[in-house]
Amino acid sequence: xxxxxxxxxxxxxxxxxxxxxxxxxxxxxxxxxxxxxxxxxxxxxxxxxxxxxxxxxxxxxxxxxxxxxxxxxxxxxxxxxxxxxxxxxxxxxxxxxxxxxxxxxxxxxxxxxxxxxxxxxxxxxxxxxxxxxxxxxxxxxxxxxxxxxxxxxxxxxxxxxxxxxxxxxxxxxxxxxxxxxxxxxxxxxxxxxxxxxxxxxxxxxxxxxxxxxxxxxxxxxxxxxxxxxxxxxxxxxxxxx
Amino acid sequence: xxxxxxxxxxxxxxxxxxxxxxxxxxxxxxxxxxxxxxxxxxxxxxxxxxxxxxxxxxxxxxxxxxxxxxxxxxxxxxxxxxxxxxxxxxxxxxxxxxxxxxxxxxxxxxxxxxxxxxxxxxxxxxxxxxxxxxxxxxxxxxxxxxxxxxxxxxxxxxxxxxxxxxxxxxxxxxxxxxxxxxxxxxxxxxxxxxxxxxxxxxxxxxxxxxxxxxxxxxxxxxxxxxxxxxxxxxxxxxxxxxxxxxxxxxxxxxxxxxxxxxxxxxxxxxxxxxxxxxxxxxxxxxxxxxxxxxxxxxx
Numbered sequence: 384x385x386x387x388x389x390x391x392x393x394x395x396x397x398x399x400x401x402x403x404x405x406x407x408x409x410x411x412x413x414x415x416x417x418x419x420x421x422x423x424x425x426x427x428x429x430x431x432x433x434x435x436x437x438x439x440x441x442x443x444x445x446x447x448x449x450x451x452x453x454x455x456x457x458x459x460x461x462x463x464x465x466x467x468x469x470x471x472x473x474x475x476x477x478x479x480x481x482x483x484x485x486x487x488x489x490x491x492x493x494x495x496x497x498x499x500x501x502x503x504x505x506x507x508x509x510x511x512x513x514x515x516x517x518x519x520x521x522x523x524x525x526x527x528x529x530x531x532x533x534x535x536x537x538x539x540x541x542x543x544x545x546x547x548x549x550x551x552x553x554x555x556x557x558x559x560x561x562x563x564x565x566x567x568x569x570x571x572x573x574x575x576x577x578x579x580x581x582x583x584x585x586x587x588x589x590x591x592x593x594x595x596x597x598x599x600x601x602x603x604x605x606x607x608x609x610x611x612x613x614x615x616x617x618x619x620x621x622x623x624x
Numbered sequence: 625x626x627x628x629x630x631x632x633x634x635x636x637x638x639x640x641x642x643x644x645x646x647x648x649x650x651x652x653x654x655x656x657x658x659x660x661x662x663x664x665x666x667x668x669x670x671x672x673x674x675x676x677x678x679x680x681x682x683x684x685x686x687x688x689x690x691x692x693x694x695x696x697x698x699x700x701x702x703x704x705x706x707x708x709x710x711x712x713x714x715x716x717x718x719x720x721x722x723x724x725x726x727x728x729x730x731x732x733x734x735x736x737x738x739x740x741x742x743x744x745x746x747x748x749x750x751x752x753x754x755x756x757x758x759x760x761x762x763x764x765x766x767x768x769x770x771x772x773x774x775x776x777x778x779x780x781x782x783x784x785x786x787x788x789x790x791x792x793x794x795x796x797x798x799x800x801x802x803x804x805x806x807x808x809x810x811x812x813x814x815x816x817x818x819x820x821x822x823x824x825x826x827x828x829x830x831x832x833x834x835x836x837x838x839x840x841x842x843x844x845x846x847x848x849x850x851x852x853x854x855x856x857x858x859x860x861x862x863x864x865x866x867x868x869x870x871x872x873x874x875x876x877x878x879x880x881x882x883x884x885x886x887x888x889x890x891x892x893x894x895x896x897x898x899x900x901x902x903x904x905x906x907x908x909x910x911x912x913x914x915x916x917x918x919x920x921x922x923x
Contacts, residue, residue, distance in 0.1 A: 394921045466879060468906050468918040606908025 391470065391536055403461050404471065408534075410457065411478050411485075414450040415530040418485050419523060421447065421492035422589055426519040429499035429582065430512050437503070440496035447489035454482045473606060477599040481533070484592040488526065491585040491592075498578045510565050510572060511579035514558035518586045521551055525593040532597060538604040542621045544597035546614060551590035558583050666910045667900035668887070670697045675840065675870045676721060681735035683716055685728070690716045693735075694896040696889065703862060703871045705881035705902070708891035709922060714874050717891070718842050720744070721872065722758035723751055739840075756783055759833035763845040765825030767817035767832075772809050775817045775828055776800060779836035795835055803831035804861055823854020830861060841865065843873040847880060859884050878918055882906045890914045 392404040421440055428436035458479045461467065467475050525544050532540040562576045562583075601609045601621060609617040674697035683691035691713045698704055706714035716725065723744060725731045737744040744754065756779070767775050776796045779785075786792035796813070800806040805827045809815075817828055826846060833841055843862075847855040862871055862884045875881050881888050882902060889899045890911070898911040909915045916922055 396920050396922060400920065468878065468882075469909050469915050471919045472907060 391474070397465075400465050400471075403465065404474065407454070407457055407461060407475070407478055410450070410454055411482065412530060412534055414447065414454060414482065414485050415526075415533075417443070417450065418447055418488045418492065419526055419530070421489055422495070422519070422523055422526065422586075425492040425495035425499060426515065426523075426586075428496060429502060430509070430516060432499075432503040434500055434503050437496040437499040440499075441493050444489050444493040447486060451482050451486040451489075455479060458482075470603070470606075473603045477603045481596045481599050484595045488589050488592045491589050494585045495582050498582050502575065502578055505575060511558070511562050511576060511583075514554075514561060515579060515582055515586070518551065518554050518558060518583060518590075521547075521554060522586050522590040522593060525551070525590055526596075529593040529596040529600070532600045533603075536600070536604050538601045538621045541597035541600040541604075542617060545594055545601075545609075545617060548590055548594040551587060555583060555587045665695065665896045665899055667898045667905070669695060669889075669896065669899040671699045671702075673700070674698055675700045675702070675740065677736070677738040677741070678720075679736040681717070681720065681733070681737060683713070683720060683725070683731065683733050686730040690894055691720075692894040696896060696899060698870060698872060699887075700870055701866055701868070702887065703866045703873065703885045705885035705888045706872065706874045706891060707876075707878060707881050707888060707917075709917065710876075711893075712891040713894040714889075714891040715844055717896075718844055718872060718874050721840070721842055722755050722760060724755075724760065726751065756836045757838055758840040758842060759836065759838035760842045760844070761826070761829050761833055761846045763848050765822055765829050765849065767820070767825050767828050769816065769818055771814045772800075772817050772820070772828060773813040776831050776835045779832060783836055785836065799831040799835040800828075802834050802861075802865070803827045804857055805831055821854070823850050823857060826850055826854065826858060827861065830858070834865075838869065840870040840872065843871065845874055845876060848876060855880070878906070890917065892917070 392408060393401045395401050395404075421443060424436055425440045427433070428440060458475050461475055465471070525547055528540060529544050532538070532544065559580065562580055565572045566576045595610075598608075598610050598617075601607070601617065605620050607620045609620060676696075676698040678697070679695045681691055681694045681696075682689065694717065706718060708714050719725045720733055720737060721739075721744070725733060733745060739754075739758065743749070768778060770778070773796055776799050777786075777792050780792060780795050786795055797806060797810075800809060805824060808824065809820075809828075817825065820828060826849070830841075830846075847858050850858065859880065862873070865871060866886075873881075873884065885902045887899060888902045888905045890897045890905070890909075890913070892913050898905065898909060898914045900910065905914065906918060909918065
């Protein structure tokens with residue numbers, strides 16, 4: 384399988400086709416950048432108790448939704464007009480699927496912003512914030528790396544993200560246990576801790592979506608579907624044995 | 625990244641740019657030559673118990689080689705599509721399968737070409753009998769200037785396939801039915817064939833090919849002169865016919881190859897670059913040249 388990376392979007396006989404593909408790529412990365420920012424802003428709003436920032440995140444989700452619809456339309460139009468094949472086809476199909484993941488990340492950010500407002504109204508008692516900050520850093524880095532792997536067609540980096548998802552799951556379990564002990568210590572903590580749990584759950588989902596994006600990058604580059612396969616098999620596909 | 629000359633830096637003069645542009649095709653030719661030098665076909669060119677077993681086939685027109693050392697199996701009841709840019713040798717190769725190249729004096733064919741294990745180019749072979757077994761449909765519909773009935777009945781008559789008029793009637797009706805044309809023409813079988821629409825004429829040619837009960841049907845761009853509706857009808861017909869015949873189709877439409885065939889073979893400069901399951905070839909081809917061609921990246 385050739386992976387002439389500079390050739391991915393360009394070098395068609397039709398310049399229009401090159402431009403259509405490049406535009407789809409750039410618009411996707413724009414949406415990716417926005418949901419990345421949304422996630423970081425929502426977490427900051429939560430930790431700093433900034434209700435204004437939380438409101439902004441919730442309002443901006445409409446922009447994310449709009450981008451999802453625009454990208455889907457752009458991709459559909461490209462299929463209708465160009466009948467892409469091989470790597471072009473894999474690229475367009477992957478974008479359609481990854482857009483759905485990005486939109487879901489946007490929803491998770493909105494959810495975190497909602498809990499940020501709730502927690503800010505209930506007053507200050509930052510139990511579990513260390514865990515939130517920790518997992519948030521981890522999954523936003525994963526999301527960033529996934530978008531970067533997409534941008535550079537780097538299937539090896541995508542593979543590293545698939546591996547990292549396991550660590551997120553472990554961190555999530557550990558954080559859940561910590562929160563449970565807080566709840567047992569003092570029953571007045573329960574309501575707040577449950578909110579934090581939901582936030583952690585949302586962040587863990589962000590990691591899952593980053594992982595989905597990584598799987599699609601591998602499909603785009605290698606032409607093999609690595610969903611529902613073991614990490615070892617995915618590794619074999621990426622490294623070519 | 626946005627256009628073909630993106631690898632040319634911006635900070636050079638126009639003359640230099642022009643010089644580089646002139647040099648680029650040569651570079652590309654060398655790259656292609658390098659990619660082809662092994663003479664190896666990637667993918668799955670061979671199969672068990674093939675209808676055609678073709679080995680080390682070389683064809684040239686005078687001193688000009690057209691096919692360079694191609695080996696390929698074509699399975700029974702398979703629809704295989706030959707694709708590639710103009711002049712890649714796909715039609716030449718197709719014509720070897722029923723010796724349609726015989727009439728071209730300068731054309732010479734070497735290698736082993738077996739149909740059901742028997743040499744197609746055996747000098748003792750009856751070419752008329754071969755072409756009855758391996759029928760052909762051409763790019764432009766070419767009905768005889770006779771009635772619809774006589775067009776279909778022509779083959780069975782000369783091959784003596786029908787003893788009685790009623791047998792011949794049955795063959796004509798059966799062939800026209802298989803070609804999806806019966807309902808449209810049953811009331812005007814005596815009408816002249818050249819008065820039919822292009823799509824009907826092409827289906828008549830298919831009926832004419834079927835009438836002599838062939839085992840294989842070769843199709844050389846059968847839909848290039850047809851509108852999308854007539855094309856869809858012929859493609860539907862190909863799908864139905866694949867139950868009884870082996871079909872080899874040369875097409876310039878990659879969408880058509882993707883729609884009708886089980887396997888697709890990609891030809892380039894007389895080489896057979898890749899043969900693969902059609903589903904695979906159009907989503908994740910193995911060879912760089914196949915990829916370039918089907919994604920529209922040839923300059």
